[in-house]
Amino acid sequence: MTASRLVRLMIPCLALPGIALAHAAATGPVYTLIAAHSTLTYTFIQAGAANQGRFKVFTARFDPGAKMLTVVIDMRSFDSGDAQRNGLLGGRDFFDVAQFPQARFTSTQLRRTVGGYVATGALRLRGVTRTIAVPFSWRVIDSGGRQVGLLDGTTVLKRLDFGVGQGQWRATEWLGNAVTVRFALRMTAAAR
Amino acid sequence: MLRNTRARWGALSQLFHWLIAALIAVQVVLGLTGVALPLGMAKLATLARHKSLGITILGLALLRLGWRAVNPTPALPGNLRPHERRLARLTHAVLYALLIALPLTGWMMSSARGFPVSWFNLVQLPNLLSRSVPLYHTLVRVHVALAITLGAVLTLHIAAAIKHHFVLRDDILRRMLPGAPPRPMGTLPSAKE
Ligand code: HEM
Numbered sequence: 001m002t003a004s005r006l007v008r009l010m011i012p013c014l015a016l017p018g019i020a021l022a023h024a025a026a027t028g029p030v031y032t033l034i035a036a037h038s039t040l041t042y043t044f045i046q047a048g049a050a051n052q053g054r055f056k057v058f059t060a061r062f063d064p065g066a067k068m069l070t071v072v073i074d075m076r077s078f079d080s081g082d083a084q085r086n087g088l089l090g091g092r093d094f095f096d097v098a099q100f101p102q103a104r105f106t107s108t109q110l111r112r113t114v115g116g117y118v119a120t121g122a123l124r125l126r127g128v129t130r131t132i133a134v135p136f137s138w139r140v141i142d143s144g145g146r147q148v149g150l151l152d153g154t155t156v157l158k159r160l161d162f163g164v165g166q167g168q169w170r171a172t173e174w175l176g177n178a179v180t181v182r183f184a185l186r187m188t189a190a191a192r
Numbered sequence: 193m194l195r196n197t198r199a200r201w202g203a204l205s206q207l208f209h210w211l212i213a214a215l216i217a218v219q220v221v222l223g224l225t226g227v228a229l230p231l232g233m234a235k236l237a238t239l240a241r242h243k244s245l246g247i248t249i250l251g252l253a254l255l256r257l258g259w260r261a262v263n264p265t266p267a268l269p270g271n272l273r274p275h276e277r278r279l280a281r282l283t284h285a286v287l288y289a290l291l292i293a294l295p296l297t298g299w300m301m302s303s304a305r306g307f308p309v310s311w312f313n314l315v316q317l318p319n320l321l322s323r324s325v326p327l328y329h330t331l332v333r334v335h336v337a338l339a340i341t342l343g344a345v346l347t348l349h350i351a352a353a354i355k356h357h358f359v360l361r362d363d364i365l366r367r368m369l370p371g372a373p374p375r376p377m378g379t380l381p382s383a384k385e
């Protein structure tokens with residue numbers, strides 16, 4: 001975790017007057033990930049057929065009051081379901097996990113929609129930062145006396161926007177450019 | 193004539209036979225090329241075409257068997273000895289079986305590997321098996337063994353066709369070819385018609 005991220009996470013906790021003003025709406029609980037019950041998958045089209053993989057290690061933090069959604073993904077934790085393909089996807093032509101071990105989404109804007117939100121923000125993936133919009137649904141349920149947040153959504157990225165696919169892999173006829181990212185996050189309320 | 197008679201293959205049976213024969217030739221080239229290529233876009237494309245064409249062959253083989261079931265089968269010539277008849281029937285049965293088993297094992301091994309099969313990027317086919325790496329390796333071996341068997345049986349099949357045409361000089365090849373109706377069965381070319 002970088003220092004700047006730490007600071008950003010701590011800001012809402014600091015009771016400095018200016019910051020309290022800036023986050024006037026920052027009330028209510030903050031939600032953090034229950035990793036064991038959350039999934040983050042990607043699907044792409046290879047030779048006309050959908051192929052799915054997932055990320056096993058990631059963290060997420062949602063602060064509805066402060067309108068902040070942050071997701072950090074350990075890129076080394078992906079699994080495409082095939083050992084040979086894992087080697088290829090982790091290598092330099094695709095995720096290049098040795099050089100870019102982490103991907104991160106930080107929202108800069110959160111807009112309410114029917115049944116949920118659209119988070120607009122920066123996705124940093126494979127060293128490239130791009131603004132993306134992530135629509136998701138949000139429900140808080142009571143689970144045995146605990147407040148549990150369910151954050152579900154889908155967003156479609158273009159892999160070439162982030163350099164995922166170098167050299168011959170830039171062609172999209174047999175390996176589609178569109179990658180559908182699906183997330184079903186289970187989050188627990190924590191004190192602010 | 194579209195339909196078979198007792199003396200001759202009809203146009204549709206001939207079309208099935210020669211279309212499948214041509215596709216098999218392309219299919220084997222795609223399979224061998226695909227396996228030899230290094231991991232890359234070209235390998236992906238070649239094997240994808242191999243899978244699509246293989247599924248096409250499966251469909252054509254099933255249609256062909258259906259058509260065969262509702263048509264008379266031309267009788268084998270009278271000059272064949274019983275063991276030759278048996279061998280001819282066995283060869284044809286094995287060829288039909290391979291036309292089904294090769295695509296099926298291909299489809300099964302792709303399923304076991306966890307790579308879903310698509311038919312020419314148009315339709316994604318369901319997985320026949322759940323993911324299993326050991327099963328995938330076994331199925332590759334079966335697929336390759338069946339392909340080698342196909343090569344051996346086809347050698348026999350084609351050699352027999354050549355022998356019938358050029359040595360025995362009967363109508364076996366001619367009745368599988370479009371063109372003039374053949375002489376009645378069992379008639380030698382020197383005989384008066
Ligand atoms: C009549 C149909 C088919 C024939 C004659 C055929 C024949 C072959 C041959 C000759 C090879 C090369 C084997 C080697 O040298 O290692 C091959 C490989 C392969 N075939 Fe087929 N095949 C057929 C159908 C299919 C179908 C329908 C699929 C999949 C849906 C398929 C999937 C594959 C794959 C994935 C390989 C590569 C195996 C590897 O990675 O080692 N085949 N096939």
Ligand code: HEM
Nearest residue numbers: 209212213216260266284287288346350353364365367368
């Ligand atoms: C140059 C290649 C080929 C030649 C010259 C050839 C020739 C023939 C001939 C003359 C017949 C007719 C037999 C009869 O009238 O009783 C025949 C039947 C047959 N051929 Fe071929 N063939 C060739 C390739 C193939 C290939 C590639 C396949 C399939 C993989 C195939 C499968 C069959 C089958 C299954 C029959 C039996 C038809 C039936 O009884 O329904 N042939 N072939």
